Amino acid sequence: MKAKVILKVATKSILKSRLRSLLTALGIIIGVAAVVVMVAIGDGAQLKVEQQIASLGTNLIIITPGASNTGGVRGGAGTFNRFTFDDVDKITTQSTLAKAVSPVVMARAQVIGGIGNWFTMVQGVSPDYLDIREWPLESGEFFTERDVTSRNKVCVLGTDVVKNLFPNEDPIGQTIRIRSVPFKVIGVLTSKGQSSVGTSNDDVILAPSRTVLDRLAGGKFISSIQVSAQSSEKIPATIEELKGIMREAHKLTQGEADDFTIRDQSDITEAATETSRVLTILLASVAGVSLVVGGIGIMNIMLVSVTERTREIGIRLSIGARSSDILIQFLTEAIVLSLTGGIIGVLLSFLITYLLNHYTDQAAYIKPQVIMIAFGFAGAIGIFFGFYPARKAAGLNPIDALRYE
Amino acid sequence: MENIIINTKDLTKTYKVGDIDVPALKHVNLSIKQGEFVAIMGASGSGKSTLMNLLGCLDMPTSGEYFLDGHNTSKMSKNEYADIRNQKIGFVFQGFNLLPRTTALENVELPLMYDRVDKIKDQHKQAIEALKRVGLGDRMHHIPSQLSGGQQQRVAIARALVNEPAMILADEPTGNLDSRTSVEVFNLFQKLNEEGITVVMVTHERDFASFAKRIVEMRDGRVIKDYFIKDRLNAEEELKRIEAEATIEE
Ligand SMILES: Nc1ncnc2c1ncn2[C@@H]1O[C@H](COP(=O)(O)OP(=O)(O)OP(=O)(O)O)[C@@H](O)[C@H]1O
């Protein structure tokens, strides 16, 4: 039989029992929609994590005190556990690969100014910091190297702080009090959104590192040194160089373990994407089970239909259909059903992800290849589960099929 | 010499029901020439349907040989069997065997779908012609449940005709019809036969058998009598007579 005729016969008999066909396809529709939506949720989560990590700034290298295996094996570690400006200066002067270097001094503090007070994180950094984090200013200006060395009391506000202290006026030029110390606001940062751990990146005040250390840190220290490499390819070499400089600065002898940890973005990315990938696989396999159940539904209906249509098969055989014609007809019916179910399922998944993205904060993202895979899978299920009933139909003897009551 | 279209040699069919053998056909030797009109008669269970199914290539014999149009069918594959059914034979059943919820025209087009050699060029036209030939040109788009028994059987005959087969095999084609409608169907068969188509049919009623040219009588799976009819009935005249009687009764 010609392909066109086969398709015509298959669609005709599908349309002849609409309700049954719809119920059969429903299994596939739900299965495909479930797989696509689940994978879309997983992919959406992964994309979000990747974006958040990218918001740290590309080519970022972070040096933190303490060995990476935080067992506290070395008794003397505590003394070197804090970085000093010496460390920062040594990196700045000796490193040939680092593009920008900034210490980060952290202090949580009560801030008074504008319309009230606000408890936030004050970070003491160098003028390079914005460059390292790829974080542009919204307005005003950033402090300079001179502000750092002369310990000037100037600061730049994150948008969350602006919202809470200066909702109705321009904060630039105003004075705020951080732990009773007056600071002049000279700039406002752009909004960076959520961090990878879910807190806001914008709830922050940046001030010159030495000012923060002297005025606010009361026993505080440099909690990390952030460096940006010239390019992502140069990250490993830069890390190697930083390691040498740090070991020398801390006078570590050969065989002594590092008393600091250097990480780059790929370490952070890897850990985060790994979790979301596991999530995706888990969701997809749950949904995959429902797709297989849908396939078994098709097989069930096709088997019933073979029995129900035994006479039809007998008639077709008696007027000259070959077994292979019957096989192809039933197989085509199964495939047309499952592919139609697949198309409707994919459309349904578009609708669901649209609703998810617009009415919940669950990000869902459909990759084109996921559609192709789900679609291919639906077709394969049609062939796989349609084959047995089709072969059963094709194996009938014409006279037995005709006599069937 | 006339063309022999059906030729059987010791055709035997034994059904197996569990462990019991049911001999339905025993060493039947039958020869039918092109253009004949044969009626097969016999008591119920004598093996008529069994013989027709074998002649129609719907079933395989247990032993013996069947030559159809000179070809030995016992050496054929399943697919060749299917193609023979499609190309050479038009089978008409007692129970019509039309596809339900499918129009008369689509039912008639069905054999053309499986025509592998593209014997018929304009399939749609051919199907319409076949329906017109059986007098159903105005019922093409009716489905079987919208047709009378006689009309359904005529659709089935159109379906048997559409592939221009060498012969039409009919197993009690009028078994489900009243006598007037039956005569109409025989009228159709006689006309087709006059056009050159070989007709072999099974009937229970001797009256109807007289529409044929030759009678083969069976008993217990064997042919016991085989003879030509001397005073053959003409279905057309018979129809006129029935109509005349009906008017008198009114
Ligand atoms: N599928 C079958 N399985 C077993 N036995 C069968 C089968 N078909 C027919 N028979 C037996 O074969 C014998 C011949 O049956 P067949 O149907 O050929 O008779 P028939 O002459 O057509 O009868 P009727 O006039 O009632 O149609 C019967 O004894 C019947 O019981």
Ligand SMILES: [Mg+2]
């Ligand atoms: Mg019979």
